[in-house]
Amino acid sequence: MRANDGISFDVAPGEICGLLGHNGSGKTTLLNQVIGLVRPTSGEVIVAGHDAVADPHTARRLCSYQPQTHNPIDGITPRQAVRLMARLRGATRREARDRTEELLTALDILPWADRQGSTLSGGVKRLTGFAMTAIRPGRLVMLDEPTNDVDPVRRTLLWQLIRDLADAGCAVLLVTHNVIEAERAVDRLLILDRGAVVAHGTPAQLRGDDADRVRLELLAVDQATAARLAADNGGTVTGRRVMSTVDVGEVSNLIAWAQRQRDRRLIEEFSVAPVSLEDVYVRILGSTGHRPGEPVDDGRRS
């Protein structure tokens, strides 16, 4: 079975590139191929001009990697782990100490800085893993689901630090399932399915025609009403909920129509929102399996 097939893209310094895709779509395999834990059967991986397949040691020097699993910090404290990683990547003692304090402060995890790794919550472990990766970043920073387990407030801090890495000149390649957050935080997205790129581009490019459409969501009084509304006006039904997309020019008519349905007590509530990237993602991949969409070409290699 091919884990990855014909994937070709580049990430520029200063850019955050998000990798989206279902579980098992090949995202982690791709990162492992870059870092030299998995050998691609063919093709090339170039990191800052170096052939990562032929010389994985140089690739590891040029890349910083936060794996999907928790970083192994059992028995050591976040402060020790982050300093150790800085020293392993060539920082002096003083640099390691100062930068560690900066990062732990920026991530707001100082209260846990001297607690044993095994006693930490999943979120603090994940943030420590990020700090271990970002403490002395390589030219390419690869983050595999860095926001998992992290609370909403610290997630915002984390996204800011990821942006800081890019602003400092790192190329950032990041895997996530959180499409909504990715839309706000990344410069460019690649959607993988079964080891192949099925769409890529900026969030706006991926939205494409959907950029001029809005999403109408209705909550019907019962499932039969929901089915009837969907049959009459289009849309998909999930329980009592009906979802459909319409042209943005129709919004005022739409709201008037929805209000009438509410007055007739056919629906309990409704909402109108711009089509999100999550809608696009679901449209491209389908909710259960492969439904390739048209790749959006943004002029880069595809």
Next chain:
Amino acid sequence: MSHWLRSFLLILWWNVLSSRADLPIYFMVQTMLSVGVVTGLGFLLPTASPTEAMYLCTGSMTVSLITVGMVLAPQTVSYRRQSGFLDYQRSLPVPRTALMAADATVWTLLALPGFVLSMIVATLRFGLSYQVSPLVVPAVLLVVVSAVTIGYSIAYLVRPVLVNLITNAVIIVSLLFAPVNFPVERLPDWLAQVHRFLPFQYMAELIRQTVDVPPAGLSAAPFLVLAVWAIAGTAIACRVLSRRD
């Protein structure tokens, strides 16, 4: 400081820190095992001749080193493999040999107290006196390095679920079915032949002849055979550590 040495020292520090909580337990179990083998075998052979006593004494010292290198080390590595710790270390810009050396250092330091204690207990139990050669130091290192690298190769190549089975078999073989605690002549011919190709016999010979130098002097054979095992073990372990799936 060279990149290798810096990596080695930092990984060594990391390993010591991360297994700090377990090290005292390892130390206790390993020490009890080393002392227990001497006293336990003493129950089996209450009236051992001086030659038999020397075999039991140096044999249990060898078993204490084998336990660390070929039982504790592979079991720990196997756990690290499952937990993702090993892959994380492999993803760092650290030479593979430095990773190996840092681990081997921890295991060597852990093996030494049991080694010395079993010698002391055996001396008290059997009233032995020794003619210790200074070459006992490289001999112990060679036995530990070959045991650890073979242990590592087992841990990397075998599915984790089988590692415990194999390491248990190693202990039973080295205690009862290998010419470690008794002369090779006591084994059936076919088993003696098999042991010509396994490291246990040479490990025991090396420890025996450097702890109590025979009148005829030291033999180079066990040094050479174990050096080959150590080189092969290191090569396989480094190869597997560098392997890309």
